[in-house]
Amino acid sequence: MSTSLRSYLLGTLAAAALALPHTTYAQGYQEGVNVSSELLPLSLNNHERQKHDFRASITRFNMGIPYFLKEDKSQYLILGVQTEAFSFYGTRPGFEVNNLYSVTPTIGYNRRLSDKLRLDVLFLPTLSSDFKGIKGEDFLFGGLVRGVYKVNPTLSLRGSLGYRQQYYGALYIVQVGLDWQVSKKVRIFGDAPTTLTINYAHNAKFNTGFDLQAGNSSYRLAQDNQYLRYSFAIPGVFAEYNLKPGLALRAKVGYSLIRNLEVFQENDKADNVDFFVLGTEPRPISPEIEKGLTFRLALSYRIFTK
Numbered sequence: 001m002s003t004s005l006r007s008y009l010l011g012t013l014a015a016a017a018l019a020l021p022h023t024t025y026a027q028g029y030q031e032g033v034n035v036s037s038e039l040l041p042l043s044l045n046n047h048e049r050q051k052h053d054f055r056a057s058i059t060r061f062n063m064g065i066p067y068f069l070k071e072d073k074s075q076y077l078i079l080g081v082q083t084e085a086f087s088f089y090g091t092r093p094g095f096e097v098n099n100l101y102s103v104t105p106t107i108g109y110n111r112r113l114s115d116k117l118r119l120d121v122l123f124l125p126t127l128s129s130d131f132k133g134i135k136g137e138d139f140l141f142g143g144l145v146r147g148v149y150k151v152n153p154t155l156s157l158r159g160s161l162g163y164r165q166q167y168y169g170a171l172y173i174v175q176v177g178l179d180w181q182v183s184k185k186v187r188i189f190g191d192a193p194t195t196l197t198i199n200y201a202h203n204a205k206f207n208t209g210f211d212l213q214a215g216n217s218s219y220r221l222a223q224d225n226q227y228l229r230y231s232f233a234i235p236g237v238f239a240e241y242n243l244k245p246g247l248a249l250r251a252k253v254g255y256s257l258i259r260n261l262e263v264f265q266e267n268d269k270a271d272n273v274d275f276f277v278l279g280t281e282p283r284p285i286s287p288e289i290e291k292g293l294t295f296r297l298a299l300s301y302r303i304f305t306k
Contacts, residue, residue, distance in 0.1 A: 034062040036298035040256075044287045046093045054090025056261075064106055078108030078122070086219075086230075094287040097228055097263065100219045102128040120146040124164070132222035140165040144173060154181040160191060167218040167227035168264065168282070169271040193274055207240040211252070216260075216275070225266040226285075231275070233258035234294055252296040261289045 038058040045051050064080035086100035108122040122144045129138045144162030151157060155178065162173030177191030190196035190212070199209040214233040221227060236254025243249055268282030 031300055031302060032063065032065055033301040034060070034298060035300075036060045036296060038294060038296040040259075040294050041292055042088075042092075042261075043290045043292070044092060044095060045290075046287055052091050052093060054088065054092045056086060056088045059085045059087075064108075066110070074112040076110050078106060078110060078120075080106040082106060095261070095263070095289070096223075097130070097221065097261075099130060100128075100228065101131050102126055102217070102219065116150045118148045118150075120144075120148075122146075122162075128167075128218065129220040130222055135220075138220050140167075142171075148179075155179070158191070166216075166229075166272075167220055167269075168229050169269040171216070172271070172273045174273060205242045207242075208238065210235065210237055212236075213254075214258070214275070216272070221263070226263055227266065229260065229262050229264060229284075231258055231260040231262075232256055236294070236296075246302045248300045248302070250296075250298045250300070252294075252298075254294045254296070256291045256294055259289060259291050260284075262286055 036059070038060075040056040040058070041053070042055055043051055043053045060083065062080070062082045064078050067077040067079055069075040069077065082102075082104040084100075084102045086097075088095075088098055104124055104126040106122065106124060108120060110118065110120050112118045124142045124144065126140045126142070127134070127138055128140060142162065142164030144160055146158060146160040148156055148158040158177045158179070160173060160175040160177070164171040164173065175191040175194065177189070177195075179187070179189040181187050185201045187199045187201075188197070189199075194214045195212065197209060197211040199207055201207050212233070212235045216229060216231040218227050218229045234254040234256050236252050238250055238252040240248055240250040262284035263286035264282055264284055270281055271278040
């Protein structure tokens with residue numbers, strides 16, 4: 001079993017939304033259901049330079065079901081949903097956020113234009129806040145177009161263009177990626193600048209490797225219409241075990257090279273192209289949270305599209 005369709009679809013969703021856990025058609029399957037739990041040990045220094053340790057957990061549920069329009073599976077709709085729940089625990093003066101949530105219905109269309117070229121179009125509206133008094137402004141809209149070109153049986157190239165509303169401004173998505181079956185056991189795939197995976201297949205059931213996940217998202221807070229922005233870049237190592245065909249369990253240990261959990265005032269905004277800020281970057285009103293380890297466990301059920 002290869003890893004390209006899963007990496008393509010998840011990469012598409014992650015590029016458009018968040019962390020979401022990051023598929024190409026060469027892979028032959030789509031991540032139908034993914035459930036994950038992530039633990040983040042955190043620490044911050046308050047205004048008196050006193051260090052406070054606390055933690056956060058992130059629970060995600062992602063579902064993307066293909067509805068085939070053609071018997072040869074050359075066209076299909078992608079129908080699904082992505083959900084995310086943040087919870088913070090422990091003493092954290094200056095960072096008074098307790099819970100954050102987001103819900104993203106996924107509506108997409110995938111079409112094979114030729115033996116070498118495939119196109120994805122995704123519409124991704126999102127409700128993203130602390131869910132204290134939901135307002136119309138809590139709904140954010142966005143979309144993404146992705147093309148995949150199959151160079152040869154072992155190499156595919158892809159590009160993505162998208163737009164996403166965020167509370168900090170507009171997020172413009174520009175990405176280039178690849179899916180390269182280097183050898184029978186080694187596959188490299190990802191979309192710069194947000195994802196990279198190097199996968200080594202020990203056998204039909206067990207894989208290990210390196211991956212990098214990066215992204216940013218935002219959540220409206222009820223207090224004074226402030227918002228929280230979460231930006232991250234997490235390289236790490238993983239082990240994955242196929243419990244049975246289509247069902248896989250993955251564990252990852254990573255380190256946050258970028259970990260910005262920052263609260264801003266409502267009018268402090270700046271547009272972004274991926275991670276690059278256009279204009280003057282606003283200053284957060286919350287204390288800086290230090291970099292550190294992350295631990296993630298995920299269970300995936302895969303639906304074959306070939």
